[in-house]
Amino acid sequence: MRQERQEKPAARTSATPRRQARGERRIAQLLEAAAGVFCKNGYAAASTNSIAKEAGVSPGTLYQFFPNKEAIAVELGGQLLQRANEMHGQAFLPENLCKPLPELLDAVLDPVIAFNCENPAFWALMHGSGVPGITQGHEALHDGLLTRVQGVLRTFCPDATNAELNLTSNMILGIFKSSLDLILATEGAERAAYVAELKSVLLRYLEPMVTTTPTAP
Amino acid sequence: MRQERQEKPAARTSATPRRQARGERRIAQLLEAAAGVFCKNGYAAASTNSIAKEAGVSPGTLYQFFPNKEAIAVELGGQLLQRANEMHGQAFLPENLCKPLPELLDAVLDPVIAFNCENPAFWALMHGSGVPGITQGHEALHDGLLTRVQGVLRTFCPDATNAELNLTSNMILGIFKSSLDLILATEGAERAAYVAELKSVLLRYLEPMVTTTPTAP
Amino acid sequence: MRQERQEKPAARTSATPRRQARGERRIAQLLEAAAGVFCKNGYAAASTNSIAKEAGVSPGTLYQFFPNKEAIAVELGGQLLQRANEMHGQAFLPENLCKPLPELLDAVLDPVIAFNCENPAFWALMHGSGVPGITQGHEALHDGLLTRVQGVLRTFCPDATNAELNLTSNMILGIFKSSLDLILATEGAERAAYVAELKSVLLRYLEPMVTTTPTAP
Amino acid sequence: MRQERQEKPAARTSATPRRQARGERRIAQLLEAAAGVFCKNGYAAASTNSIAKEAGVSPGTLYQFFPNKEAIAVELGGQLLQRANEMHGQAFLPENLCKPLPELLDAVLDPVIAFNCENPAFWALMHGSGVPGITQGHEALHDGLLTRVQGVLRTFCPDATNAELNLTSNMILGIFKSSLDLILATEGAERAAYVAELKSVLLRYLEPMVTTTPTAP
DNA sequence: GATGAATGAGGATTCATTCAT
DNA sequence: TATGAATGAATCCTCATTCAT
Known part of the structure; x- marks a missing residue:
């Protein structure tokens, strides 16, 4: 349903407030974790919670950046x-x-x-x-x-x-x-x-x- | 509806209770249904209930013939x-x-x-x-x-x-x-x-x- | 709840047709099996199917003599x-x-x-x-x-x-x-x-x- | 499976995130509910859903704190x-x-x-x-x-x-x-x-x- | 009567997703 | 924002009971 977050990384310029820098890091962190988990178990067997845990964040945080799995x-x-x-x-x-x-x-x-x-x-x-x-x-x-x-x-x-x-x-x-x-x-x-x-x-x-x-x- | 004479002639002797013929048919039916469902969705996404439904039987029936998915x-x-x-x-x-x-x-x-x-x-x-x-x-x-x-x-x-x-x-x-x-x-x-x-x-x-x-x- | 079958064995006389003798034996068989199963696992954990199997009969037969567990x-x-x-x-x-x-x-x-x-x-x-x-x-x-x-x-x-x-x-x-x-x-x-x-x-x-x-x- | 919650109540200091206080309460709540249900029906007849309902939470919540019945x-x-x-x-x-x-x-x-x-x-x-x-x-x-x-x-x-x-x-x-x-x-x-x-x-x-x-x- | 297949509601458990703090 | 608790639909599976043969 939700699709708000869709900005391409390329769109970010040096003028971007550093508040969002943390967000970028989070996203990278989560994607890296997801890569690992998908690799190990495949997409279907990977749970969002396991991705969050692998990334060291809570499931809620994951859903702050991605609308769904x-x-x-x-x-x-x-x-x-x-x-x-x-x-x-x-x-x-x-x-x-x-x-x-x-x-x-x-x-x-x-x-x-x-x-x-x-x-x-x-x-x-x-x-x-x-x-x-x-x-x-x-x-x-x-x-x-x-x-x-x-x-x-x-x-x-x-x-x-x-x-x-x-x-x-x-x-x-x-x-x-x-x-x-x-x-x-x-x-x-x-x-x-x-x-x-x-x-x-x-x-x-x-x-x-x-x-x-x-x-x- | 019923197809009594369809069991393998060679394997079935007069001693074999014909009751079990139905079971054999059910198993074939279930396997065929499973083949279809697995084919469509893959193993993980296939639910036992959907297999049972595809085979036209209740979930319990499926488990009468197979211990698990x-x-x-x-x-x-x-x-x-x-x-x-x-x-x-x-x-x-x-x-x-x-x-x-x-x-x-x-x-x-x-x-x-x-x-x-x-x-x-x-x-x-x-x-x-x-x-x-x-x-x-x-x-x-x-x-x-x-x-x-x-x-x-x-x-x-x-x-x-x-x-x-x-x-x-x-x-x-x-x-x-x-x-x-x-x-x-x-x-x-x-x-x-x-x-x-x-x-x-x-x-x-x-x-x-x-x-x-x-x-x- | 249901109590239809309740004839006491004592009520049976020598005039009883021998058809029912088999039934009596079945009942005794089933009760003996039930005694064993109840003893082993307790009432709750005992399944009617296990009682039937222990008695060497099919579940349907069990329900021919007892309305329920x-x-x-x-x-x-x-x-x-x-x-x-x-x-x-x-x-x-x-x-x-x-x-x-x-x-x-x-x-x-x-x-x-x-x-x-x-x-x-x-x-x-x-x-x-x-x-x-x-x-x-x-x-x-x-x-x-x-x-x-x-x-x-x-x-x-x-x-x-x-x-x-x-x-x-x-x-x-x-x-x-x-x-x-x-x-x-x-x-x-x-x-x-x-x-x-x-x-x-x-x-x-x-x-x-x-x-x-x-x-x- | 679960290893998170194991601190004794005495161990809770001001440093302990108060987030987890709610969890502690939930656990106590669930245990109390379980006590009631076990008391009424015995362990075997008690369903996890009934315990959850008695505690006023969803079944998922129960399983957040206990791995199984x-x-x-x-x-x-x-x-x-x-x-x-x-x-x-x-x-x-x-x-x-x-x-x-x-x-x-x-x-x-x-x-x-x-x-x-x-x-x-x-x-x-x-x-x-x-x-x-x-x-x-x-x-x-x-x-x-x-x-x-x-x-x-x-x-x-x-x-x-x-x-x-x-x-x-x-x-x-x-x-x-x-x-x-x-x-x-x-x-x-x-x-x-x-x-x-x-x-x-x-x-x-x-x-x-x-x-x-x-x-x- | 006997058989064993058939039923389906119910129970334990998981997990994507949401919410209160 | 971050957290972790909360949700509940969906899944696998069981078993008392019924039905067709």
């Missing part, structure tokens, strides 16, 4: 999503896109994988929250990625139909996701091996489709 | 698991395994995909029930599949190390799972396209590894 | 009560009542104690069922005993007021009950010691009240 | 037990123990009887809760009383064996308990009469055993 997940997902999108923006930089496929895969996958390794809550949330607000964010993320991937593919396969590109992009994302599961579940050399294997799968999958060598614009 | 999931998962394993047994028949890779992929993937399309609850349950009894079954299934896949791979790549085989098998399963998501989320021609694409991905991934053409024993 | 306890209590009253009738025989106090105590207490040792369910039921129907039976038993005890006391203390007799009788019964707890909780020599101690307590309590030596009529 | 009984029993033990400590004061038997009985029994009359829930709980936590406390209480009684007896009967003392003590406690039932079931003059009768029974039971007149140390 879903809003926490949405905000957390949103922030991570934003950072993810920034990542993607850099990963899909034009200067990367004109590289040959192997280098391109490195340039795109490495930062994305790194981001997910550093923010495991992201994956946990996106996966199976069942919360509309998040699913929506997830879909936005997915669509964004899809578009980017399709864009890249287009430069490699100028003759492909849109349907083909869509199909292939979805497969690529699927392969990426399932590999990410393996990557996040392992460590060290094994993790590196899965990363290499992911690139190998994608390379072999995509190479036969490539009809053009992209060149710098 | 988890037991329903375990039983359902177990039955599906068993049928899945039988599928796999047929899919990985030796006569299939000596075929060339493309035919092999058809022979193995088609029945498994068909099974999952017919039993979407299977995937939903295996995925994220959080129920130990199922997770365990899931792991058994996974390990079983892994072993089978490794066995096949071994015949194609006799020189690979065990670690390599393990890595590759896990990737194959991961790719299969993520494609299954796409397959289950679509229908008709699109679904068929994803099936074809899955085979394509696997074929291109595996072909370079093949060092031997397996022959019938 | 309470009726089982009432019937069981009633039967034991009847046998108890027969005991008491013999224990309080006139030929016993004219004995001197020590012999009288032996004559009265020994059979009563023996009965309770052989029928522990009796005590368990009478004690704390909380069921009106039983409490009622218990009170009838209590009142009957009270009357008998008062009758005996009267012969020993012809000058006592009714209030005094009532008071004393209640104390005697109370002492008896608490001692019975100790007696039932022990065995062998210890049990015998408690029996002796009970008699000792009563003897010392009553002796100072005795004003007349009763003589045979 | 049993904990309520254990806490209530524990508090009463503690107060009972304090009573006993005063009742069995050395200065009482060197009095002649009649005065001793007055000194010991009167406060204990008074306590039970003021806290009828105590007896109800101790009796037949079936709760391990309470049964345990009950046994501790019983054993403590037994020891105290034996201690007193020892001063009166220096020559008795331990077995004899144990037997006698158990009888005394049994007589006391059964009389307490009568005392709690009556009022006014009748109650007083039962109290007097109890003392009379014990006096007559014990007098013949006394071999020594205890003197102040």
Whole structure:
């Protein structure tokens, strides 16, 4: 019902009264706690009280900043999503896109994988929250990625139909996701091996489709 | 209304009290209802009362046949698991395994995909029930599949190390799972396209590894 | 509340069709099972299903003979009560009542104690069922005993007021009950010691009240 | 589960947040309500919702302070037990123990009887809760009383064996308990009469055993 | 009569959310 | 604002009792 609190952090300027600085800290605190709890038990099993306790505040305080449990997940997902999108923006930089496929895969996958390794809550949330607000964010993320991937593919396969590109992009994302599961579940050399294997799968999958060598614009 | 003659002919002898036939039907009914509800909402969000209602019985009836919510999931998962394993047994028949890779992929993937399309609850349950009894079954299934896949791979790549085989098998399963998501989320021609694409991905991934053409024993 | 089925077993004659003989056996079976279950867990914790199972019949069968759970306890209590009253009738025989106090105590207490040792369910039921129907039976038993005890006391203390007799009788019964707890909780020599101690307590309590030596009529 | 509330009332200083004062009151309120309900219906038949309603709060509130139904009984029993033990400590004061038997009985029994009359829930709980936590406390209480009684007896009967003392003590406690039932079931003059009768029974039971007149140390 | 499935109200417990201080 | 108590609907599960066969 209540939706009053929705100011983006970006909107805050240095002129903001320091009264609200504490509030910002509280929100960050709560989101961090939520990330931990969601990660451990998943969204459904996480109770607002446990999040509050993890954050070291009372449940009442939590509800001073978030209208309900879903809003926490949405905000957390949103922030991570934003950072993810920034990542993607850099990963899909034009200067990367004109590289040959192997280098391109490195340039795109490495930062994305790194981001997910550093923010495991992201994956946990996106996966199976069942919360509309998040699913929506997830879909936005997915669509964004899809578009980017399709864009890249287009430069490699100028003759492909849109349907083909869509199909292939979805497969690529699927392969990426399932590999990410393996990557996040392992460590060290094994993790590196899965990363290499992911690139190998994608390379072999995509190479036969490539009809053009992209060149710098 | 009533369907007295519907029990399995083989298992039921004249000594078996026909009273219990109703119980058998109820159990099947409840499991089917549970499959639907689990599929829609996932295990955690599914309430026993909603399962009972879906099955058209009272909550007490449900508890006459299952001691608790988890037991329903375990039983359902177990039955599906068993049928899945039988599928796999047929899919990985030796006569299939000596075929060339493309035919092999058809022979193995088609029945498994068909099974999952017919039993979407299977995937939903295996995925994220959080129920130990199922997770365990899931792991058994996974390990079983892994072993089978490794066995096949071994015949194609006799020189690979065990670690390599393990890595590759896990990737194959991961790719299969993520494609299954796409397959289950679509229908008709699109679904068929994803099936074809899955085979394509696997074929291109595996072909370079093949060092031997397996022959019938 | 419901009391439809209330025919006393005593009312059955040899002319009764043997069809009902099975019913009688069933009832006895069920009552015996109930005695065991009530004894183990107490009335409240005993479920009708557990009684039925203990008796080796289905719950439906149980309800063919007893309208509800309470009726089982009432019937069981009633039967034991009847046998108890027969005991008491013999224990309080006139030929016993004219004995001197020590012999009288032996004559009265020994059979009563023996009965309770052989029928522990009796005590368990009478004690704390909380069921009106039983409490009622218990009170009838209590009142009957009270009357008998008062009758005996009267012969020993012809000058006592009714209030005094009532008071004393209640104390005697109370002492008896608490001692019975100790007696039932022990065995062998210890049990015998408690029996002796009970008699000792009563003897010392009553002796100072005795004003007349009763003589045979 | 719950660990928060454990400070003794004495421990509350001005530094203690007064927020929690309300909690303390609620707990007392709930325990009082529980005492009433347990008294009326016994432990098993008492529902947590009825306790909450009796206390004028919602079921959730009850569970904010007690993890489950049993904990309520254990806490209530524990508090009463503690107060009972304090009573006993005063009742069995050395200065009482060197009095002649009649005065001793007055000194010991009167406060204990008074306590039970003021806290009828105590007896109800101790009796037949079936709760391990309470049964345990009950046994501790019983054993403590037994020891105290034996201690007193020892001063009166220096020559008795331990077995004899144990037997006698158990009888005394049994007589006391059964009389307490009568005392709690009556009022006014009748109650007083039962109290007097109890003392009379014990006096007559014990007098013949006394071999020594205890003197102040 | 016997059976065992069916019923459904009721009880313990949880947790997202609100309120008084 | 922060706190923690308060709320109550919803959930899992039980069991006395009834019903269809």
